[in-house]
Amino acid sequence: QVQLVESGGALVQPGGSLRLSCALSGSIFPIYSMGWYRQAPGKQREWVASIGRADSTDYSDSVKGRFTISRDNTKNTVYLQMNSLESVDTAVYYCYVQTNRRTWGQGTQVTVSS
Secondary structure, three states: OEEEEEEOOOEEOOOOOEEEEEEEEEOOOOOOEEEEEEEOOOOOOEEEEEEEOOOOEEEOOOOOOOEEEEEOOOOOEEEEEEOOOOHHHOEEEEEEEEOOOEEEOOOEEEEEOO
């Protein structure tokens, strides 16, 4: 019913930037929130950021001030702008959309390394 297609993951040097995209297709209304989690090797999945119906945003302390979550003009794509990337940001990043249920993307790999 709802499909999420993630893109933007890459190998980037410390201090660099990336923008992840998550495009929604199918029946996506009503949407209560969209956001991002990440999972680093050997670690539990960690919530990163979310954006609500009124475009309110929330961030984990670990990314606050460095990452920005936003929507496109049609409200069918969510972005995660990541600046000042560190090695600890290395993870598979998963977007999600919360409707009457939670739907996950398949993940996009972000690797921060020299």
